[in-house]
Amino acid sequence: MAEQGVPVTLTVNGREVRTSVPPYLLLVDFLRDTLGLTGTKVGCETGQCGACTILVDGISAKSCAMLAAQADGHQVTTVEGMAQGSAMTPLQAAFWDKHAVQCGYCTPGLLASMTDLLQRNPDPNAAEIRRWMDGNICRCGVYQNVVRAVRQVAEQAPGGGGE
Amino acid sequence: MRAIGSSLPRGDAVGKVVGATPYSGDLSMPGMLHAVTLFARRPHARILALDLGEAGRVPGVVCILTAADVPHNRFGLNVPDQPVLCGPGDDEHASRVRFVGDKVAVVVAETVEAAERARALIRVEYEALPVVPNPVAARQTGAPVLHAAHPDNVLLHYRVRKGDTLAGFAQADVVVEGEYSVGGQEHAFLQPEAGLAWLDEEGRVAVACAGQWAHEEQEQIAHALRLPDERVRVIHPAIGGAFGGREDISVQIVLALAAQKTGRPVKMVWTREESIIGHHKRHPMTYRCRTGATRDGRLVAAEVELVSDCGAYASTSTKVLGNATIMAVGPYDIPHVSIDAYTVYTNNVPSGAFRGFGAPQSHFAAESQMNKLAAALGMDPVELRLKNALRDGSLQVTQAPMPAGVSMDHVIEQCAESIGWRRTAQGWQRPAAAQPDSPWLRRGIGFAAAFKNIGFSFGYREHCWATVEIHGGGDIDRVVVRCAGSDVGQGAHLAFQQIAAEALGIEAEKVEIVSADTATTPGSSGSASASRMTFMAGNAIRGAAEKALAMWRDEEDRPVIATYEFNPPATTPMDDMGRSTPNFTYGYVAEAVEAEIDTETGEVRVRRVVCADDVGRAVNPQQVTGQIEGAVVQAQGWATIENFVQRDGLVLTPHLSTYLIPTVRDIPDRVDSIIVEVPDPLGPFGARGMAEMPFIPFAPALTAALHDATGVWFDHLPLTPVRVLETLDEQA
Known part of the structure; x- marks a missing residue:
C-alpha cells in the first residue's frame, strides 16, 4: 500500500514523520491506526461530534474531515503531545480539577478547541468560551464545567483574571 | 479528615x-x-437463503459467522427472545428479522477493508413481511404476530386497582383529562460500540468492551456459547458514556464466538450509524389520563392508560413498564387509582433502558396533569403539590407504604423558594417572569417534581459484592477494593474510593479500586443503572471494610481480606391488582424552569433551571453537580430537539447530522444545583442514588413554563419548532 501512496512529511507531536499514505486515508485513521495515537477519538462519520479535533499548526481542526495527505508539511498536535513530559498543561490540569471530564471521550477534542481559543484570547469570558465549544459535543453534558476550567486557566495566567 | x-x-x-x-x-x-x-x-422479513460463496473467497477473510454457528441462538437481558444472528433453517424464530438492526452475519478478516468487501458480497434472499409500525397497528385484529408466545403482540399488561375510582371521582369537584405522547431517544454516548475478544492465558474467552454490567454480559455470552460462566471473562476498560444504552448486548456475543472459532484476537468497532440502528432506545409512550381533586386541592382519584412501544424484542421493556406504572400518577398520595399499562411488540428498534427508565415518560403525563389541575382549581402548582406529596408511610399505588426517608415536600419547598416562589398568607405564589421588550418573545416559569426508585425492583434479588484488602503493619499503608461495578463516566470508582476511605478512616489516596473485570472481582455488583451504583456498591464496600477493619484489629495476619454481599430489603412483583412492595428506596427531585419561546419561529430557549435533588449524602459534591447539569442537558434534548424518527420500521435519523443532540449552544443559560441531604436510612453514610433524578421533572417543568408564557399546553414531545408553532396555532 505504501508504495502506491502519497508521500508526506509532517510533524506529529514534535516528531517528524516521513511516510506515504493512501490518498483516501483520513487523518484521524492515520493518527490512530498507523501511528497508534489513539488519544484522538472517533464518535461519528459526519463531522458533528468533534471528538477527533486536533491542532494543525496550532489551529483546531476535525481530523475526520481531513485527509492524511493534506497534513503534508504541517505540524500536528494530538492530546498525547500537549503535556510536557509527565506534567499536565494548565488546561489539562484545570479539566481534571474542575471535573470537566465525565466519560472523557470528548475530552481530547475539547482540549484542542480550548487550547486554540486560549492562544487567540488568553482571557475569554463565558460567552466566548461557549461559542468556541460548539463544534464539540459532550453527551455527559460537562459543558459548564469546561467553562469553569477554561476560566480557571485564564485567571491563573499572568495578567489574567478580568472578565 | x-x-x-x-x-x-x-x-x-x-x-x-x-x-x-x-x-x-x-x-x-x-x-x-x-x-x-x-x-x-429491513424491518420485517423472512430469510430464505444465505449465500456466502463469493464473500468467503475474498482474500483475507478468515471466517463468516452465521446463525448456524451460534450454539444457543438466543439472548436478552430479561427475556431471551432475540436471535444472536438471524438466518435460514429449522429455527423459525431466528429465520425472521424483526428490525433493521437484527444481525445476519459477522465477517472476520485480516483487515477491516477485507471484511467490508466480503460483507458486500454476501447474498441474502429475503421474503418481505408486512411491517408493524407502531403499537396501535400491532394491537389491531389480523396484525402480523411478531413473537409466537404473544399472539396479540402485547408483551405485558400491568393492571393496578387501588381503592375505588368510581367512588373517588364522585368526590371530585374538578376533573382534568389529558392525552400525552413522548418520543423515543437515542443515547448517543460519544463512544460507539466496540470490543476486543481473545482467548486469555487460562483459555477463557475474554471480551473487553464497553458495557454496564460485566457479570450479566458474562452470563449472556456463556448462555449463547453454551459455556460455563467461568469460561468467559468480561473486562470493561474506560467506557465512553452509557446512560442505559449499554445494558443490552451489542458486540459481546459475536466477538466471543469469533475469538473461539478463530483462536485469535478479534476486534469490532461499530460506526455511529450502526450504533444508532443497532441498540435500543428510550420507549416512546402514549398516555390517557384523568385526575380528580376536591375544591381545596386534595387529589381523590386518578385513571391512567399507558402504552409503550417495546420494539422488536423485549430488552428491559417489562421492567420499564413496571416503573412507568408505579410512577404514572407522580409522587402523590391518591386514594383511588386505576392504571392499565401495556408494552407492545412492533418492528421498531427495540426500546429499553435509558436514564430514568420509564420515569420521565410517566412524570411528563402525571406532572402535566398536576399543572393543569392547579390551573383548573385556580391554585398555585407548588401549593397543590405540597398538599398531596408522598410522605413517610403514604401508600403507593401498589398499596405498600413508602419506604422511610421520604423528602418530597422538603425538596419541593427548597426548589420553589430558590427560583422565587413566595409563601404568602394565601399559600405559595409563583414568581412572574420578567418579559423581554420584543413582543414575539414570551417568558414563563414552570415547576415539576418527581420520584424514582433506586436499585432493581419487583422481586429481583438485588445484591452487590465487594472485597476489601487492608495492607500494612501497625498502620494501614494501602487498601485494595475489589468491586465489579462499572464506571461508565459518572465517576463511580471515585465514589467507591471515598466510601472505603470513610469506612476505614484513612485518606482516599490510599485506596486502590480493582474493578470491571469478572476475573478479579468477587461477584456481581449489578448494573451501573437504576441510580444504584453508589447505593449498592457503597453498602457492599462499607460492609466489607467494616469486616476487614475488625479483622485488622483482632488478628495478626497481614494483609486482611474480607468479602461482603450487600442485600437490601426484599421487594415483590405486582399481583393482578398491582399490589406489591416494588422498591426498597427512592430518590426525590424538583425542578423549576424559566424558558423563553419565540412565537414566530417556534424556538424554545431555556434561560434557567433550578434543580433540587435529595441525594441523601453527597459523597462528592462536584460529581453530584456534574450529574445534575448533565441530566438536565439530556432531558432538555429529549424534550426539545431530539427527534428520533422511524417510519415503517426504518430509522430516518441514523446519524448525528439528522439526530440532533444538544451542543453548548442549546443548553440552559444557567443551572442551579441544590444538593439536598436528607439521609436515606438504608444508604451508605446516608447516600441515595441520584444520577437519573434530575432528568425526570425537566420536560413537564418546561411545558409548564411555556404555558405560563403563552397560555398554551404542550402535551406532545419533542417540542421541535414545527410542533411548537402548530400547537400555538391550534390553541390560538
Whole structure:
C-alpha cells in the first residue's frame, strides 16, 4: 500500500514523520491506526461530534474531515503531545480539577478547541468560551464545567483574571 | 479528615486528559483480526437463503459467522427472545428479522477493508413481511404476530386497582383529562460500540468492551456459547458514556464466538450509524389520563392508560413498564387509582433502558396533569403539590407504604423558594417572569417534581459484592477494593474510593479500586443503572471494610481480606391488582424552569433551571453537580430537539447530522444545583442514588413554563419548532 501512496512529511507531536499514505486515508485513521495515537477519538462519520479535533499548526481542526495527505508539511498536535513530559498543561490540569471530564471521550477534542481559543484570547469570558465549544459535543453534558476550567486557566495566567 | 463530602478530583481523569486511557475501540493485540456485522437493514422479513460463496473467497477473510454457528441462538437481558444472528433453517424464530438492526452475519478478516468487501458480497434472499409500525397497528385484529408466545403482540399488561375510582371521582369537584405522547431517544454516548475478544492465558474467552454490567454480559455470552460462566471473562476498560444504552448486548456475543472459532484476537468497532440502528432506545409512550381533586386541592382519584412501544424484542421493556406504572400518577398520595399499562411488540428498534427508565415518560403525563389541575382549581402548582406529596408511610399505588426517608415536600419547598416562589398568607405564589421588550418573545416559569426508585425492583434479588484488602503493619499503608461495578463516566470508582476511605478512616489516596473485570472481582455488583451504583456498591464496600477493619484489629495476619454481599430489603412483583412492595428506596427531585419561546419561529430557549435533588449524602459534591447539569442537558434534548424518527420500521435519523443532540449552544443559560441531604436510612453514610433524578421533572417543568408564557399546553414531545408553532396555532 505504501508504495502506491502519497508521500508526506509532517510533524506529529514534535516528531517528524516521513511516510506515504493512501490518498483516501483520513487523518484521524492515520493518527490512530498507523501511528497508534489513539488519544484522538472517533464518535461519528459526519463531522458533528468533534471528538477527533486536533491542532494543525496550532489551529483546531476535525481530523475526520481531513485527509492524511493534506497534513503534508504541517505540524500536528494530538492530546498525547500537549503535556510536557509527565506534567499536565494548565488546561489539562484545570479539566481534571474542575471535573470537566465525565466519560472523557470528548475530552481530547475539547482540549484542542480550548487550547486554540486560549492562544487567540488568553482571557475569554463565558460567552466566548461557549461559542468556541460548539463544534464539540459532550453527551455527559460537562459543558459548564469546561467553562469553569477554561476560566480557571485564564485567571491563573499572568495578567489574567478580568472578565 | 473526612473522605465523604469532599470534591476530590477523579483519579481516572488524569489518564483521560492526557490521552493515555484506552477505551475498548483503542485496544489492539498482535495477530488481531477485524470483524464487521451484516445488519438486516429491513424491518420485517423472512430469510430464505444465505449465500456466502463469493464473500468467503475474498482474500483475507478468515471466517463468516452465521446463525448456524451460534450454539444457543438466543439472548436478552430479561427475556431471551432475540436471535444472536438471524438466518435460514429449522429455527423459525431466528429465520425472521424483526428490525433493521437484527444481525445476519459477522465477517472476520485480516483487515477491516477485507471484511467490508466480503460483507458486500454476501447474498441474502429475503421474503418481505408486512411491517408493524407502531403499537396501535400491532394491537389491531389480523396484525402480523411478531413473537409466537404473544399472539396479540402485547408483551405485558400491568393492571393496578387501588381503592375505588368510581367512588373517588364522585368526590371530585374538578376533573382534568389529558392525552400525552413522548418520543423515543437515542443515547448517543460519544463512544460507539466496540470490543476486543481473545482467548486469555487460562483459555477463557475474554471480551473487553464497553458495557454496564460485566457479570450479566458474562452470563449472556456463556448462555449463547453454551459455556460455563467461568469460561468467559468480561473486562470493561474506560467506557465512553452509557446512560442505559449499554445494558443490552451489542458486540459481546459475536466477538466471543469469533475469538473461539478463530483462536485469535478479534476486534469490532461499530460506526455511529450502526450504533444508532443497532441498540435500543428510550420507549416512546402514549398516555390517557384523568385526575380528580376536591375544591381545596386534595387529589381523590386518578385513571391512567399507558402504552409503550417495546420494539422488536423485549430488552428491559417489562421492567420499564413496571416503573412507568408505579410512577404514572407522580409522587402523590391518591386514594383511588386505576392504571392499565401495556408494552407492545412492533418492528421498531427495540426500546429499553435509558436514564430514568420509564420515569420521565410517566412524570411528563402525571406532572402535566398536576399543572393543569392547579390551573383548573385556580391554585398555585407548588401549593397543590405540597398538599398531596408522598410522605413517610403514604401508600403507593401498589398499596405498600413508602419506604422511610421520604423528602418530597422538603425538596419541593427548597426548589420553589430558590427560583422565587413566595409563601404568602394565601399559600405559595409563583414568581412572574420578567418579559423581554420584543413582543414575539414570551417568558414563563414552570415547576415539576418527581420520584424514582433506586436499585432493581419487583422481586429481583438485588445484591452487590465487594472485597476489601487492608495492607500494612501497625498502620494501614494501602487498601485494595475489589468491586465489579462499572464506571461508565459518572465517576463511580471515585465514589467507591471515598466510601472505603470513610469506612476505614484513612485518606482516599490510599485506596486502590480493582474493578470491571469478572476475573478479579468477587461477584456481581449489578448494573451501573437504576441510580444504584453508589447505593449498592457503597453498602457492599462499607460492609466489607467494616469486616476487614475488625479483622485488622483482632488478628495478626497481614494483609486482611474480607468479602461482603450487600442485600437490601426484599421487594415483590405486582399481583393482578398491582399490589406489591416494588422498591426498597427512592430518590426525590424538583425542578423549576424559566424558558423563553419565540412565537414566530417556534424556538424554545431555556434561560434557567433550578434543580433540587435529595441525594441523601453527597459523597462528592462536584460529581453530584456534574450529574445534575448533565441530566438536565439530556432531558432538555429529549424534550426539545431530539427527534428520533422511524417510519415503517426504518430509522430516518441514523446519524448525528439528522439526530440532533444538544451542543453548548442549546443548553440552559444557567443551572442551579441544590444538593439536598436528607439521609436515606438504608444508604451508605446516608447516600441515595441520584444520577437519573434530575432528568425526570425537566420536560413537564418546561411545558409548564411555556404555558405560563403563552397560555398554551404542550402535551406532545419533542417540542421541535414545527410542533411548537402548530400547537400555538391550534390553541390560538
